[in-house]
Ligand SMILES: Cc1ncc(COP(=O)(O)OP(=O)(O)O)c(N)n1
Ligand SMILES: Cc1nc(C(=O)O)sc1CCOP(=O)(O)O
């Protein structure tokens with residue numbers, strides 16, 4: 001098992017005014033492995049403008065920039081990769097389009113979906129939701145045991161998602177999650193996004209000490 005577990009940051013579904021400054025402060029506050037742009041239901045032009053604004057902020061800091069839902073647009077815009085759900089198009093086609101780039105696949109709480117994604121060539125498999133969340137209506141509940149099973153059997157990294165906070169993340173880290181993906185724990189942190197990143201990283205370190 002890789003002894004590390006890293007933070008995977010996802011943007012809020014709607015970007016507030018001045019988001020660039022909040023993003024830069026968050027990414028400067030501590031280790032963030034990647035940033036996923038997740039603008040649900042935004043027109044393609046708006047997503048393109050957001051990529052042009054935000055991708056340089058991430059890449060300048062060595063944070064991989066992934067686009068949610070749209071592998072062709074990720075390829076066209078030179079993103080570092082894409083995240084696709086089970087209804088987000090042809091995974092094998094996306095794998096070819098994003099050759100050499102990162103492709104992550106949502107696998108809910110399903111061992112079968114994860115094995116299929118791993119065999120297809122996914123760079124990570126995402127499991128969730130581990131906890132209730134206000135960010136999205138979820139239909140699947142994942143258990144930390146799934147992360148332990150995956151990390152013991154497979155080399156492909158796992159991402160845990162759904163309602164994860166500094167307070168509840170320890171069992172996921174200790175079960176072997178390679179990444180913790182969060183929205184609210186960072187963007188809704190009462191002291192700001194930078195404090196959210198610091199707090200998540202501290203919680204990950206504390207949990208790794210107890211692994
Ligand atoms: C890292 C990560 N894991 C899971 C998801 C969820 O993807 P999906 O099921 O396609 O749902 P939407 O995010 O598109 O609403 C994700 N985005 N990122
Ligand atoms: C985008 C997303 N996908 C999920 C899944 O279970 O597949 S849960 C989720 C929302 C994550 O936001 P927060 O960290 O605020 O709970």
Ligand SMILES: [Mg+2]
Pocket residue numbers: 068069083084085088
């Ligand atoms: Mg999706």
